[in-house]
Amino acid sequence: MQEVLAYKSPEILADTPTHFCPGCHHGIVHKLLAACLEEKELAEKSICVAAIGCGAFIYNYVLVDSLEAPHGRAPAVATGVKRSSPDSFVFVYQGDGDLASIGLAEIMHAANRGERITVVYVNNTVYGMTGGQMAPTTMVGQKTTTTPGGRQPELDGFPLQMAEIMSRLRGVHFAARVAVNNIKNLKKAKKALLRAFEVQKLGMGFGFVEFLASCPTNWRMTPVEANERVAGEMIPYFPLGVLKDAVAEEG
Amino acid sequence: MSKIFVKGNEAIARGALDAGCSCYFGYPITPQNDIPEFMSTALPKAGGQFVQAESEIAAANMLLGAGACGIRAMTSSSSPGISLKQEAISYMAGSDLPGVIVNISRGGPGLGDIGPSQGDYFQAVKGGGHGDYRQLVLAPGTVQEAYDLTMLAFDLAFAYRNPVMILGDAIIGQMMEPVRLHRRKAQDSAESESWRLEGFGKRMPRVIKSLRLAEGTLGKHNEHLQQKYTAARRECRHEEFMTEDAELIVVAFGSIGRIAKSTIRRLRQQGHRVGLLRPITLFPFPSRALQDLAENGKRFMTIEHNMGQMVEDARLALCGLAPCGFYGHLPGNLPTPDDFEGPILKEFNSGT
Numbered sequence: 001m002q003e004v005l006a007y008k009s010p011e012i013l014a015d016t017p018t019h020f021c022p023g024c025h026h027g028i029v030h031k032l033l034a035a036c037l038e039e040k041e042l043a044e045k046s047i048c049v050a051a052i053g054c055g056a057f058i059y060n061y062v063l064v065d066s067l068e069a070p071h072g073r074a075p076a077v078a079t080g081v082k083r084s085s086p087d088s089f090v091f092v093y094q095g096d097g098d099l100a101s102i103g104l105a106e107i108m109h110a111a112n113r114g115e116r117i118t119v120v121y122v123n124n125t126v127y128g129m130t131g132g133q134m135a136p137t138t139m140v141g142q143k144t145t146t147t148p149g150g151r152q153p154e155l156d157g158f159p160l161q162m163a164e165i166m167s168r169l170r171g172v173h174f175a176a177r178v179a180v181n182n183i184k185n186l187k188k189a190k191k192a193l194l195r196a197f198e199v200q201k202l203g204m205g206f207g208f209v210e211f212l213a214s215c216p217t218n219w220r221m222t223p224v225e226a227n228e229r230v231a232g233e234m235i236p237y238f239p240l241g242v243l244k245d246a247v248a249e250e251g
Numbered sequence: 252m253s254k255i256f257v258k259g260n261e262a263i264a265r266g267a268l269d270a271g272c273s274c275y276f277g278y279p280i281t282p283q284n285d286i287p288e289f290m291s292t293a294l295p296k297a298g299g300q301f302v303q304a305e306s307e308i309a310a311a312n313m314l315l316g317a318g319a320c321g322i323r324a325m326t327s328s329s330s331p332g333i334s335l336k337q338e339a340i341s342y343m344a345g346s347d348l349p350g351v352i353v354n355i356s357r358g359g360p361g362l363g364d365i366g367p368s369q370g371d372y373f374q375a376v377k378g379g380g381h382g383d384y385r386q387l388v389l390a391p392g393t394v395q396e397a398y399d400l401t402m403l404a405f406d407l408a409f410a411y412r413n414p415v416m417i418l419g420d421a422i423i424g425q426m427m428e429p430v431r432l433h434r435r436k437a438q439d440s441a442e443s444e445s446w447r448l449e450g451f452g453k454r455m456p457r458v459i460k461s462l463r464l465a466e467g468t469l470g471k472h473n474e475h476l477q478q479k480y481t482a483a484r485r486e487c488r489h490e491e492f493m494t495e496d497a498e499l500i501v502v503a504f505g506s507i508g509r510i511a512k513s514t515i516r517r518l519r520q521q522g523h524r525v526g527l528l529r530p531i532t533l534f535p536f537p538s539r540a541l542q543d544l545a546e547n548g549k550r551f552m553t554i555e556h557n558m559g560q561m562v563e564d565a566r567l568a569l570c571g572l573a574p575c576g577f578y579g580h581l582p583g584n585l586p587t588p589d590d591f592e593g594p595i596l597k598e599f600n601s602g603t
Contacts, residue, residue, distance in 0.1 A: 012456075043450075043451075044450050044451060044452050044453075045449075045450035045452070046450055046451075047319075047320070047448050047449070047450060049316070050460075056462065059456075059458045059460070063451075063456045064450070064451060064456050065448040065449065065450055065451050065456050065457050065458075066448075066456065066457075066458045066459070066460075067316065067319045067448055067458075067459045067460070068342070068346065068458075068459065068460035068461060068462060069312065069315070069316075069342075070312060070315075070338050070339060070342050073308065073309070073312040073315075073338075073339070076304065076305075076308070076309035076310075076312035076313050076316070077312045077313065077315055077316040077319075078316060079302065079304075079309075079313050079316060080274065080276065080312065080313030080314060080315060080316025080317040080318075080319075080320075080324070081316040081317070081319065081320055081448070082316075083274055083300040083302060083313070083316075083317065084273070084274045084300065084316065084317035084320045084322035084324060085320040085322070085448075085449060088320070088448075088449060088450050089450070105305050105306060105308075105309065106305070106308075106309055106312070108305075109304070109305035109309065113302075
């Protein structure tokens, strides 16, 4: 019987155990990212700007030239990278605390300037690395270590919907929200990511893909429960879909 | 070589361009606005990139990004803005990244005023941000020097893969003087070839970071940084004026050094044996020069436009070899040579 290769891992994805908790979606996003970079033949010219938090260690897993940015500053660092090395393919990997809280100024202005970079934004509604504190994306009522009674909008405000905010900026040429909680969504996520890469490749402008992700450890859930929460609680408030696609609009 | 008549701020911008700087990231703040304004036209014309960032924080992080790509880049600001840049400077130091930061400092603390001051000496030479690191600090005393030292700053930043600061003030930044220009040079891309990011291409991927979690690695890295700072001592620069037969040496840097020089010239005419030592590198501090003079029996005093900062480094360098007095001029007004006459004479006479 002839052996058929059914699956091949991307070459730039490190063949190593990750530090991620069981059921965490970061690993899936990493793999998707690596696959898309290879599919578009961008890996060799890529510069990844890693942020602070669980996703900071992306450079241990997605093996491309990488740079560490201070907390929240990745879009500014990436601006310096892309402006000084315009031939490089530059992507940023940020979590929700990094991007939507401490780094709100940097993400807004990099997007508004239409920097030719791609932002991969992983939203799991909680600060993961530091042990589960409230994030700017924490759902109303969600219990965290700093909202033990659940997030109260009258005190803590509402979860920020970054993909929608990004899509309204003129410098943004692609904005989408995706999830990796099932195969169907994973396929759509890949399509969106490839599209965001295309926007940079064509030199059009800023691409933004928000990934809804699980954090079983800090949600105090099993991996299966956490995966179900993405569909049951997150997607209704953070609807999936392509919010802006200038490639399609401009034909 | 052509000669132009410009403000110190413009001389710094021109020095950067002539040193092969191709990216500038800034944010408006007085009294350094001439730098981004000049760069916004001149840099794109020279084929470079100018970005007015959303904040000083972002500007410094853009500098970090360009530095990681091995590109000669600069940011500039003034005191309150320099405070905001400290986070990125610490990361740059921790990641062995080059970059030039200009501080045309003003009076503080807080919003202070927009007049000249040397209140940022400690911040500049002792690290400024978190962690155990240093940046090289150059303090121009003339507009020509502002131009020359900016060119030097880029060479040092890449030679040591470390942030380098130009520490000026509103006097240096806003004063006009003739400047003799050098031939513009393009950056030699070989200077960053062995470490810069550009996509892995046919080599192994590179990672530039300051996070070192594995047992022992951070300690080792700190050791490496300290060795770098020790090696940088060879870059010590200073100017001496009438020190040979002087009994009292005034130690003063930047614009204050130059004002003190006028006072010393006047006191010499009156027959007082006083001289000047003007540190040009503030880190590394020209300790050896002070020690040599002390061994020849000189006494010292620092004159600063602050309430006593460099005097600590001077006393540390002298380590009891000779006494070192201090006169501090308050921020908020421009000192004249007259202002320093009394304090220098008082110190001079106290030892006789």
